[in-house]
Amino acid sequence: MADPGRPVVPGEGPPDEGSPRAGLAGAELAGLGVSQGRAAGPVIRMAPPPVLPSPRQVADPAAEAAAVVKALESVTADLRQRAANAARDTGGGDGTASAGADDAAEILDALAMIADDPMLREDAEAAVRDGLDAPHALDAAFTHHRETLAALGGYLAERAADLDDLKHRAIAACLGLPMPGIPAPGHPYILVAEDLSPADTAGLGTDVVALVTEKGGPTSHTAILARGRGLPAVVACAGITALADGTVISVDGKTGQVGVGLTDEAVAEVRRSDREERERLANSSGPGRTADGHPVKLLLNIGSAADLRPGAEGVGLFRTEFLFLDRKREPSFEEQVAAYAEVFARAGTVVVRTLDAGTDKPLPFLGLLPEPNPALGIRGLRVDRVLPAVLDTQLDAIAEAARATGADAWVMAPMVTTPAEAAGFARRARARGLTRVGAMVEVPAAALLADRLLAEVDFLSIGTNDLSQYTFAADRQHPGLADLLDPWQPALLKLIAACADAGRAAGKPVGVCGEAAGDPRLAPVLVGLGVTSLSMAAVCVPSVREELSQHTLEECRELAALAR
Known part of the structure; x- marks a missing residue:
């Protein structure tokens, strides 16, 4: 007999004892x-991927190689058509649809480039010459490329899953099966x-x-x-x-x-x-402030001008490396000026993070050598140790874009660890006329010496994603360690409080720009710790604004004391 508390889906009977649904109702x-x-x-x-048939003897290697090329061309054409369709879908009335379509078009174009990679095609053709039929040659080529990416770790390891999807599509095309979707x-x-x-x-x-x-x-x-x-x-x-x-x-x-x-x-x-919640938040507007009027700037995290949305008070994190992730050649000074100016012209106050290369965001044009532990190696500001000209060009471009647009451009360096690093970065930025210079706090050493960093720079921005990773020795991309990466962890909150205390003593702003800033439940706690701004994805701004408006500053401080 069907469970009376469980809805019966049309066309279904009650769950059998051994079915996947059995015993889960109400769970x-x-x-x-x-x-x-x-x-x-x-x-x-989602439907399962196509099943690879048993290998067969290759009678005509030329025909198998042609089948490989045809399958890859089919996948490439399909992805490019999807990208074109997504690009045409921009222009949602509130900007949300436009953002999703812009992201989709860029991602699909990038996947089409992978499917069209000559090295991938050559590897598959070589597998045919070694005696494999077309479907198995494609499987071997994609598997080889996937293993290479997975071995690099970080962002590239996560992108290795993209190759699985492309492989399934190519094999389906080769076998004449419907494209997975x-x-x-x-x-x-x-x-x-x-x-x-x-x-x-x-x-x-x-x-x-x-x-x-x-x-x-x-x-x-x-x-x-x-x-x-x-x-x-x-x-x-x-x-x-x-x-x-x-x-x-x-x-x-x-x-x-x-x-x-x-x-x-x-x-x-x-x-x-x-x-009801979406309708309520859609009516939210105005600057961020607590119930008793204490101001808290609500800012955006962006990767390009396409991420800009109304309703925030500026940009608290412009991730400049997102503009150049797939570049094999260093972007020129002119290209960088144009990219930064597009954001500056539309956003007013913008906090620009210089290139945060390495570990989960490798930049191929830098040519950095593989490392046994990239999260602890040459990343962020540390790239300057081996390639100082890259930072010089970027600072020149940021300064020129700010002059050309008249924007209020702030600049900060990622992965600052010591006061000496902060001082060196500040000297170079100020020499180019950039007057608001800051440092990211992503390493516990920086948080512990926040007062000394603030003696060298004008503001701090706390990146809670990396600060959690390094505080708890837990890979930020490992879903099995989510409890250690929880921004409510008291040890992380104490480090944030230390930075905020240093900022209050120096009379300088201290913001949070990690994922924690977009959590409406945590926002009052961060404000109670003394944080002066919160920077987040655009979709999070209304709920954070509304939550802050429900608490006085004193109540925020009480919540912070309880959380610590």
């Missing part, structure tokens, strides 16, 4: 919430997958109301695109793919909670509350 799964909002609806799982059932649903590729995420239709994946992390393309589109999303949710299609679930992209086996009444309540 709750948990993952990492990476894009806020709530949704409820039936699960539809997003289901289109003709009704709203929650997309569930082991993981989602950029091409899949970029191709989401309006019938997808939320995303849940078993793998992935907060820096994945799934997270980036979900936030850009305003879709609730949860990643690293163990057990989610065991649910059968049609199982009704709820998704909370803020807490990471996934409810299983909802009643019709529960579904209606989730949808109602989400709709």
Whole structure:
């Protein structure tokens, strides 16, 4: 007999004892919430990748090589067409749709470039010459390239999953099978997958109301695109793919909670509350301040001008390396001036972070040597130790773009560790006419000597993602260590408080620009610790503004004392 508390999906009978759904009704799964909002609806799982057939004897190597080329060309053409379609979808009335489409077009173009890589094609053709048929040659070539990326660690290791998607698409094309993609059932649903590729995420239709994946992390393309589109999303949710299609679930992209086996009444309540919350936040405007009027600047984290949105008070983190991640040649002074000026002309006050290269954000044009532990090696400002001309060119370009636009451009260096590094960076920036110079606090040593750093620079910006990683010796991209990377950890809050105390004593601003700044529950605590600004993804600004407006400064201080 069916569980009376569980809805019966049309066309389904009650769950059998051995079915994936059995025993899960009314249960709750948990993952990492990476894009806020709530949704409820039936699960539809991604179709599995094509099954590679048994190897066969190659009678005509030329024909197999031609099949390899044709499959890769088919995948490349499909991705470029998707990119063109995404680019045409820009221009949403509130900017959100435009942001998602811009991100999607860029990611799809980048994937098309990988599929069209001559080295990949040559490796597959070489595998044919070694006796493999076309599908297995493609499998071997993609596997080789994936292993190379995975061995590099950090950002490139996370991007290795992109090659799996391209491999599946190429093999499907070679076998004459339908290209893997997003289901289109003709009704709203929650997309569930082991993981989602950029091409899949970029191709989401309006019938997808939320995303849940078993793998992935907060820096994945799934997270980036979900936030850009305003879709609730949860990643690293163990057990989610065991649910059968049609199982009704709820998704909370803020807490990471996934409810299983909802009643019709529960579904209606989730949808109602989400709709009301979005309508309420849409009416939020004005500068950030507490209930008693204490000002807290609410700023944006951006990677390019495409990420700019109304409603914030400027840009607190301009990640300049995002403009050049895929470049094999160093961007020229003129290219950099144009890229920075595009942001400066539209954003007013902008805090520019100089290139944060290395570990999870490698820049090929730098030609840095592989390292056994890149997170502890040449990254951020440390690149200046081996390539000082790169920072000189960037500072020159930032200064020129600021002069040309009349913008209020602040500049800060990533991975500052000692007061001497802060002083050296400040001298070089000020020599170019950049008058507001700061340092990122991402290393515990910098937090412990925040007062000495502030003797050399004008402001500090705390990057909680890396500061957590180095404080707790926990890889920031490891979903299994989420508890150690929780920004509510008292040890991290004490380091933030030390920086804020130093800023108050020096009369200089101290902001937070990591993911923690966009958590509306944590925002009052950070303000209570003495932080003067919070910089976050655009989608987070309204909820943080509203939360701060509910607390006086004294209440924020009381919350901070409790959290520490």
